[in-house]
Amino acid sequence: MPNRKLQSVLYVDDDPDICEIVQTALSLIAGLTVHTARSGKRAIELAHELRPDLVLMDVMMPGLDGPSTVRRMRESASLASIPVIFLTAKVLPAEVARFRQLGAIGVIGKPFDPLTIGDDVCALWKEADTARGARSAHSAESHVQAQVSALADRFLQRTRGDVVRLVALIERAQYGDRAVLEEIERVAHSIHGAGATFGFAELSAAGGAIERLAQAVAASTATPSSAVAANALQRLTNCTERLAQEIEAAGQSPPSAAGRLQGQG
Numbered sequence: 001m002p003n004r005k006l007q008s009v010l011y012v013d014d015d016p017d018i019c020e021i022v023q024t025a026l027s028l029i030a031g032l033t034v035h036t037a038r039s040g041k042r043a044i045e046l047a048h049e050l051r052p053d054l055v056l057m058d059v060m061m062p063g064l065d066g067p068s069t070v071r072r073m074r075e076s077a078s079l080a081s082i083p084v085i086f087l088t089a090k091v092l093p094a095e096v097a098r099f100r101q102l103g104a105i106g107v108i109g110k111p112f113d114p115l116t117i118g119d120d121v122c123a124l125w126k127e128a129d130t131a132r133g134a135r136s137a138h139s140a141e142s143h144v145q146a147q148v149s150a151l152a153d154r155f156l157q158r159t160r161g162d163v164v165r166l167v168a169l170i171e172r173a174q175y176g177d178r179a180v181l182e183e184i185e186r187v188a189h190s191i192h193g194a195g196a197t198f199g200f201a202e203l204s205a206a207g208g209a210i211e212r213l214a215q216a217v218a219a220s221t222a223t224p225s226s227a228v229a230a231n232a233l234q235r236l237t238n239c240t241e242r243l244a245q246e247i248e249a250a251g252q253s254p255p256s257a258a259g260r261l262q263g264q265g
Helices: 016-028 040-050 066-074 093-101 117-125 134-174 178-198 201-219 227-251 256-264
Strands: 008-012 033-037 054-058 084-088 106-109
Touching (some): 016 033, 016 054, 106 117, 134 178, 134 227
Parallel strands (some): 084 106
């Protein structure tokens, strides 16, 4: 670990909302310069260009995932020494050990708290910045509060559109188009992860249920016209209806992430 203060971070995640939350929290509260990338390929390009002090990276991404991106970085002499921290829901000891074997300096669990992720990153870097005064911290947290609330509203609007999309995709699956199952899983995975980060627990759970069902249907050997497949697709429809209900319920009350920020203010 370099014996110097952490100043610049490259955050890598395919979800634009989580990218913006991390960028806002790390820049305003931790005082870091933060750049973002939406794919492993783009992360490698920016790492060459920017030479950040640290790369903070999601594990699950389409195409080049987090571990594969780190392996590519380690193959480059100019990037091999850049420390990496993974963000992941897979925080079991065996998973953490595997990520460390790839060269990661640590793992931060998802969902994370926007107010404390800066402290978590700096603790893993081993040189947390404690110089900020109470007034600057309070001002920064107020900015983060406004950002999280606005992003939560935008997330709900986007997810309403995702429900319409899911309904159309499930209908195609009912007519035998199994190719759409991967897209259903991808949309639901995004809702599951972002919903948890924003504090919409029930909405996140509904997204996770759709993701798991899509995976199960994709892995099934049952023919599209079979009763087994029809039952699974009906369950997908039911879960999507539940998701729509949870979105409307979430819109009636602030997310817990924003609530935590308001309590701190």
